[in-house]
Amino acid sequence: MIPYGRQNLNEADIDAVVQVLRSDWLTQGPAVERFEQALAAYCGSAHAVMVCNATAALHLACLAVGLGPGDRLWTSPNTFVASANCGLYCGAEVDFVDIDPGTLNLCADALAEKLAAAERVGQLPKVVVAVAFGGQSCDMRRLAQLARQYRFTLIEDASHAVGARYAGQPVGQGGFADITVFSFHPVKIITTGEGGMLLTGRADLAERLRRLRSHGITRDPTQMHGGSDGPWYYQQVELGFNYRATDLQAALGASQLSRLDLFVAQRSALASRYGQRLAGLPLAGQQPQAEARSAWHLYVVRVAAEQRRAVFEHLRGAGIGVNVHYIPVHLQPFYRRLGFAEGQFPAAEHYYREAISLPLYAGLSEAEQDQVIDQLATALARVGG
Template identity: 60%
Template sequence: MIPYGRQDISQEDIDAVTEVLRSDFLTQGPAVPRFEAAICAATRAKHAVASNSATSSLHVACLALGLGEGDLLWTVPNTFVASANVGLYCGADVDFVDTTADTYLMDANALEAKLTAAAAAGRLPKVIIPVHFAGQSCDMKRIGALARAHGVKVVEDASHAIGARYLDAPVGDCAHSDICVFSFHPVKIVTTAEGGCATTQDDELAYRMGLFRSHGITRDADRMRFESDGGWYYEQLELGLNYRMTELQAALGVSQMTRLDTFVARRNELARRYDEILADLPLTRPAQNPDAYSAYHLYPIQVEDRARVFGELREDGIGVNVHYIPVHLQPYYRDRGFKPGDFPRAESYYDHAISIPLYAGLTEADQDRVVAALSAAL
């Protein structure tokens, strides 16, 4: 079976984790700050706050921005459920903005129209989460400008996009957002086994995300309400969570980050090759924004008779997948009032979507096998 995604683990990665296992710290040691520094270096962000998953990072980002009861969060239907769920975790309501028909990203025109209507109705969202699907950045310059005009905060869900660029700047520099979140799940660009990280240029947001990540507790004397009794003293200032990243995860991440540019370049090389050898097949390839350099976490195509093609590819040993079932069509969200037809472009994409294998370790021979199987199925 050729999977749709796979981690790339080197001996250096193994050695880095082994070194931690032999050290004095398995959690809350020096590796996590090193990993956060590596993320800052890659993204030009002032701060990076690592956690045990991208979902956790999205959650603490929303908490840091003050999202709560009575508030509203908007994201896109074409994403993993976590992008929406984090709003509910905070007690807010959730709604969606439809995607474009060709990039499957948040449609800035739809966002503008929805913001205008929401402003007139007095029900603007507090937070918008655009999702950089498949590794490609949304039109963040326009999304950020629209959000600022309405006083709305922006969290980029860049779970697919570490190493990507937009307007010749790294995704994660938060030039058009308040916070940007990355995922380090094994099928992502680089991995920490499980893990996430949020970047920001804002000192206070970084502090608050760090606070919520670790039980709402601080040992910073300048932040405490009462005078410290001694070196053991700490204070809980917020109702936080235990979302900390371990030293093992961070050590793996530090090692993986040394190959980030290599991983992304290889994915782009394979994507260009797919573009060429799929050109004559009856399918739709993903469009690319000329202002963006994708990290190519996924290579999503659209085909007719998706269920049959999907089944035949799986039977032929090609581990295709589908990203994503629109969130608003999940039973939980239908119970909240959403229904088919609410976001037609995201639904149309889903009806035809297949993600074919793409990862840094994929060989040209593997790629040829994928295309041969796809050609036969079509």
């Protein structure tokens, strides 16, 4: 089976983890801080905070900016459920903004229209989570302008996009989003096994994120109520969580980071090769977003909706581990029970009926890629014949 995504590990990665195993630290320690500093430097961000996974990162991002009951979070329906669930974790209401049918990202025009309507009835969102689908940022410049106009916090869910660029800067640099979230799941650009990172230019947010990831506890006397009892003393000053990462994860992440640019270059070359070899087939794909350079977490093609299942099953039967990203979040049974229904976000729903994610990862050989292309051509010929 050729999977749609997989990790790329070498001996240096293994040695980095073994070194931690032989050290005095296994849980959150100096390796976490080193990885945070290295990724912040790579992205040009002032602060980076590592947590156990990107879902935890999204939750803490929302908490840190004060999202709570009575507030609203909006995001794209074309995403993994965590991009929406993070709002519900905070007690907020969640809604969606339809996608641009070309870029497959949250549509800035649809957002502007929805914001204007929400302002008229006093129901503006407090947070908008902009998802960098497939590794490509949204129209972040436009979204940031809307954030200033309507006074919401802009969080970029860049779980797919570590190593990507926008407006000539690394995603995570902080020129447009208040907080950027990365994921290090094994199918992502670099991996820590499980793990996530929050980047922000604001010291106040970074300080609160660090406190929230560790039970809401502080050892800083300036944050305590009353005096300290001694050097052992700590206080829980708010309700936090155990969202800490381990030094094992961080050591792997720091080692992987040294090859991030190589991984993105390999993915980009494979994506370009897909584009060239698939040009004669009846397919559509994700269009480029102005100012964005994708990290190519996913390579998605679109086939006629009535043919998608047959093509998908042919590819799986031929040992090609294709997948579908994503079932629109609002169509999940849980969200239907909240009042969402089919037809509310037609662009996302139409895209879903046609989407197939092809294998794409650093280490995918050209021979394996040719096998994917040949089987896809065969499947399309069969269903079209």
